[in-house]
Amino acid sequence: MIGFFVNTLALRVRLGDGLDVAQLLAQVKASTLDAYAHQDVPFEQVVEVLKPQRSLGHSPVFQVTLAMNNSGAGGTVQLPGLTLEGMEHVSPTTPFDLALSVTEAGSSVALDLSYATDLFDRATADRLLLQLRLVLGAMAADARQAIARLPLMDEAERDRVVSGFNRTARSYPDDCAIHQVFEAQVARRPDATAIVCGAQSLSYGELDRQAGLLAARLAPHGLAPDTPVAICMERSIESVVAMLAVLKAGGAYVPLDPAYPAARLAQLLASCAPAAVLACGAQPLESALAQALQSMAAAPLLVDVSQAPAPDARALSIAAGPRQLAYVIYTSGSTGEPKGVMVEHGNVLRLAVNGGYAELGATDRVAHCSSPAFDAATWEIWAPLLNGAAIVIIARDDVLSPQRLGAALEHGKATALWMTAGLFHQYAAQMTASFGQLRYLLVGGDVVEPAVAARVLAAPLRPGRLINGYGPTEGTTFTTTYDIGELAAGARSIPIGRPIGNTQVYILDALLQPVPVGVVGELYIGGAGVARGYLNQPDLTAERFVNDPFSAQAGARLYRSGDQGRWREDGAIEYLGRNDFQLKLRGFRIEPGEIEARLRACAGVREALVVAREERAGHKRLVAYIVADGVAPAAAQLRAELAQHLAEYMLPAAFVVLERLPLTPNGKVDRQALPAPDAGALASREYQAPRGESEAAMAAIWQTLLGVPRVGRHDHFFELGGHSLLAVQVVSQVRARLGMELALRHLFESPVLADCAAALAAADPTAQAAMELADRAGKLPLSWSQQRLWFLDRLDRAAGAAYHIPVALRLCGELDAEALAHSLDRIVARHENLRTTFVLEQDEALQRIAPATAGFALQRQDLGGLAAAEQEAALATLAAEEAAAPFDLAAGPLIRGRLLRLGPQEHVLLVTMHHIVSDGWSIGVGAACCAWGRRNTCCW
Secondary structure, three states, rough: OOOOOOOOOOOOEEEEOOEEEEHHHHHHHHHHHHOOOOOOOOOOHHHHOOOOOOOOOOOOOOOOEEEOOOOOOOOOEEEEEEEEEOOOOOOOOOOOOOEEEEEEOOOOOEEEEEOOOOOHHHHHHHHHHHHHHHHHHHHOOOOEEEHOOOOOOOOHHHHHHHHHHHHOOOOOOOOOOHHHHHHHHHHOOOEEEEEEOOEEEHHHHHHHHHHHHHHHHHHHHHHOOOEEEEEEEEHHHHHHHHHHHHHHHHOOEEEEEEOOOHHHHHHHHHHHHHHHHEEEOOOOOOOOHHHHHHHHHHHEEEEEEOOOOOOOOOOOOEEEOOOOOOEEEOOOOOOOOOOOEEEHHHHHHHOOOOOOOOOOOOOOOEEOOOOOOOOHHHHHHHHHHHHEEEEEEEEHHHHOHHHHHHHHHHHHHOOEEEEEHHHHHHHHHHHHHHHOOOEEEEEEEEOOHHHHHHHHHHOOOOOOOEEEEEHHHHHOOOEEOOOOOOOOOOOOOOEEEEEOOOOOEEEEEOOOEEOOOOOOOOOOOEEEEOOOOOOHHHHHHHHHHHEOHHHHHHHHOOEEEEEEEEEEEOOOEEEEEEEOOOEEEOOOOEOOHHHHHHHHHHOOOOEEEEEEEEEEEOOOEEHHHHHOOOOOOHHHHHHHHHHHOOOOOHHOEEEEEEOOOOOOOOOOOOOHOOOOHHHHHOOOOOOOOOOHHHHHHHHHHHHHHHHEEEEEEEEOOOOOOOOHHHHHHHHHHHHHHHHHOOOHHHHHOEEEEHHHHHHHOOOOOOOOOOOOOOOOOOOOOHHHHHHHHHHHHHHHHHHHHEEEEEEEEEEEOOOOOOHHHHHHHHHHOHHHHHHHEEEEEOEEEEEEEEHHHOOEEEEEOOOOOOOOHHHHHHHHHHHHHHHHHHOOOOOOEEEEEEEEEEEEEEEEEEEEEEEEEEOOOHHHHHHHHHHHOOEEEEEO
């Protein structure tokens, strides 16, 4: 018999518990000898008994094999009348992720590594062999060396990941304070615009003057260096003035969101003990801030920043150094108490000036969309003001609508915008024209979807640069950035990039040793952006901010982020989640421990656990699991009690009551075994069916977006788990499904279904169409997006094809060509933008609209006489020529079409438009195509 008499043995090797080399070898020897006792059991039978979860992506039980070839086979064997000679055979495939073959060759061994090419490339395989050689050499040199300390890198590779990837030194003002750099900009350009808010604006000189006068008002209240001053305002001109004033007075500002509940505001005020609280205008008694101050035994002084200064007041500005405290921002805390992150002036200067990722100048305008209490506001405020650019303040209501946000960006002529990943994903399809006016679009706060980013970058109007930004508050907003334009087509994930200027990132193992390229470790952040620590929490500061062993600078520290990642070959970092239970939701980092502590303080709750669940792609929500102490409290009762203490984004959407939390065999909570919430876990009210068409339609939309089985007329949108991003989707769905316009504020003001439906029923479904026609006889100026496209066309007409929108439709079936031409002519007659040209008159670019009778000329060409292959070649050539042919923006027309006849039952329609008059109109062409005749079919 001749056969392959080999069976596979699966071995388990435990590498933990501080083993050294000798102990590991002894363990492997014992494990192997034990396995030999069952070596005759077919591996297929083992799999049958174990029943592991099967996957087409890998082999069951194990994915890595080691084959020791010590049988002496190979070489030459002489038989009577026959010579057998071994031949090396290389299989083109491998059934395993990695397969290592070891062959004895005299006093040495030869290693052969096979790898799955859909998982590894050649560089990775080479690196694995090098690492194996290093490990084996170290094991042979010292049998008492700890396994965890065996080297995986040689000195050259270690230097690359420690130093090479972290050569980020850039010049920036590292010897002064924020307000001093700002004052230098004031001296250069005092009349330049510093802030725009709607119709209001402030120059650099006026902003400096107002902040200096407010600083003088604050000085008598004991503002020694590092003294906190709370600012409780919406983003506004006044809030920026207040921040700058606190710095000029020598203090550190503490931004608080006025939307926080009163109990949370009181908690934060008690934590930071500010010398004063700055607010804008008199605070109504029912406001959260007024209630917070009333509840405090020793409330700080309330200062109204809107009050006019005394006539004889003199501006104040106190010099400060880079190590002085600039601000304190509170984030969620795992112990149940919020953490106040202390950020110094030097930290902010390293972020805002010459960071190497978004270089702002005097012509830039940065949108300020974030809450001042969110650390993205640090970049939105100080990056423009310290570089001579302007801030464009976007109102809260405008941020919550893609149409209004786009209009606000266009009105403010913004050139830079930061968005959370969630908002970017939701708004991208509706904001391509607005994105096109931006030099920089920065996205972050969560994982960015490659498909969404690719669509934005493929749009005719796209941002100059689309940047993925990563960084915890403790690293001062941005730690790494990645230009998504560098991403390879078809990439499955977007890296978080490389460290920005004067920043270091080290990826370390549990022993604080650097890990090689491709190996997962924890991200430790170093450099000039590392915050001072946590306010009044020295133990937590010592735990999370550790000594930097890689820096020659005395006192340098690293921040332990808790984020996991790995280096890529090009020096970019891939983000791979958390090594603890911290959550990311809508751009916010949330410590579930803080929510759990509040839950355990509720009557009737003995144990609590909070997790983020994603039952639907892109829709994460918080779910609380509780074990009751007696009768379980209702979900609505728990949510109402939490709402008194926690920010809106920290409120669970569902509350699941369990008899006990599921545990793993080692006694830890088994999070995988937690059940999905059912209808009873929602904070719903007593069910009453919706009444009337408006309520039924609204209930259907809520059910779909909230993922709940039913919605009653008394249910509350936000109590069912709704939030601002879902509210935007409700408005969009009402518009798309019902053709009606629901104002976003109506949903916030009337969040109960019956009330919201009443507001919808009161809305005029024709309100959108009933627009007042502008006077066509006067001058018709260009919009901001049109100005940009017109300018680019004048600058380089040869590059204009990048802004063409070509559409190619293959029409299968009988076609009435005259009806098609008439349909296109009517479409052009109906839409003025398709009859618009752009002329220059007296140095001003203006629109000119041709009459509706201008007509549309559909060119026709018959390719029926060509063979099939020739037809397709001619079709490709004609389509390319049609798409690339230039437009004359002044002469027009800016839409053209050509109908190509391939046969009696097959045609191709080519339509090309300039993006200055169209955005996505091709969808409308497709719809019109299907209406030309009952016998027509439209094939793309």
